[in-house]
Amino acid sequence: MQNVIERTQRLLELLGHDEEPFGVHYTDAKPADGFGPKPGEIFTRDREAAGQIDWHKAFANEFSCLLGNVWLARRKKRAAWISHESCGCMGGGFYSGMYRPYLETNICYVTTGIPGTPMEGEHYLPDHPSMRAFMDDTMPPEAPAKYCVLKPLHQFDGDEEPLVVAFFVRPEALNGLFSLACYATGNHNAVASPFSAGCGALIAWPLVYQQRGEERAVIGGFDLSARKFMKTDEMSFAAPLPMYRKMLDAMEHSALTRHTWQGVRKKVAKSMRAWGETTAD
Template sequence: MTMKSVLEETHTFLGHLGLNEEPFGVYYDDAKPENAFGPKPGIPISRELEDQGNIDLQEMFKCFSCVIGNIWLARKKRRAAFISTEEYGCPGGVFYCSMMKPNLRFIEHYVTTGFDGTPVHGERYLPSPEAMRTFLAKVDPRKAPAKYCIFKPLSLFADNEEPEFVIFFARPEVLTGLFIQTTFTTGDVDCVASPFGAGCTNIIAWPLYYKEQGIEKAVLGGFDPSARKYLKTDELTFTVPWSLYKKMLAALPESMFNVDGEWTSVRKKVTRSAKAWGEDS
């Protein structure tokens, strides 16, 4: 499939789904797109500097910038978003997007129970730093193949560019269509995973985890309380590897979208949902 044909079939797919926002693609490159949304350069951070006590956390957080937050801006303006080692924005995001390894120990406490003897109570998303370390050791993103991790609308990809993954932002009725098209394409009842993680973990780090194992699996995400502010009400993320996405598009003619079945009633609910949220224009 050429990128042109993928875009044509994506348009058809979006029509079936009733989704009026095109998906994003994510890829790595040494060139940063013009007018892209991303963090400002921050102070140097690394596990080595942390172990030496040479990271000023207050200075680090002065340039805080969430990956999902920058993608939110890119979605609204139909532009690109990025993260890099120097322009990292978030000490968790820079790890999950493959920009820095190993992770800072700081996030093992920040995401869990905080730091003893300090007012930092932690986010309490996992029960202990040990549980967080187990999670981080498992997801363990590969080393980035280029300077920037870039997210942009699929239609902005040139003919010579390919994303590694395709990311949808959708509410439950539309997610129903995405989910079933994935199972119909693969024949695998376990082809969609929804493991714990930050917003960016589930759109890049977990998809990379499965890809590195040679597994074509979609990842459902958006359950991170810290990232919810950058998603629409009731909206989740659905990320598909590029290889599987092309198969899903090729399977459309034989799918439930082209028979007189239950999708007809679900599609009516999609329309009602769009109208309720003022997104039916």
């Protein structure tokens, strides 16, 4: 893993990007220093059907967005985490594999709401059938340990490895990652951007594609509800570790070392200056 961490610094140099990616992994040990939800409602289909979930508490008092905790972790260079007992969001729990099947309430919440209740719905998909099709399609592997943890890549040590490596980048640096992914895999369909929650693009979709035997990275950041936890103009790019290793192997003879990229890289620095951030040049 140390080799991956060291070569990632070279990739960041080539991209002109100054933020280390995060790794996604599962562990039974709660991070000692990080950001996550407080213990609260436990989401299961059985508890939902029995009317045992206090939705007012779940949506108001206990709500904690996984992307919001990742945002804090990025700023403080710490870990963000979620578990079944400390979930904070029914969507985040599902997309991180903490429970299955999905909840009927989530079907209503993302679409048209529940008539006669305060839940008006997000209207991100038009109806329940389209939302069910999405949830069935994006169902991630079941969590292999108690906690799903996202943390800076350099914090992985020993035999610990991430399942997914996730970058937060603006379009020019994203352009470089996209190009490298296609080059490293020899596949023009190596990058996808499916409908997704913000956390689903970091966790569920990369693992779902890998489970299907499809070598594919995922561009995210299109979740309207999660945009407040990302920088202006910023998107996410997440790749399963085996694919990411291929990208590192290919970077020195990819377009990132050719003259065309150098022109694009200048725009990376220009973008950082425009937002008052430290440039990599």
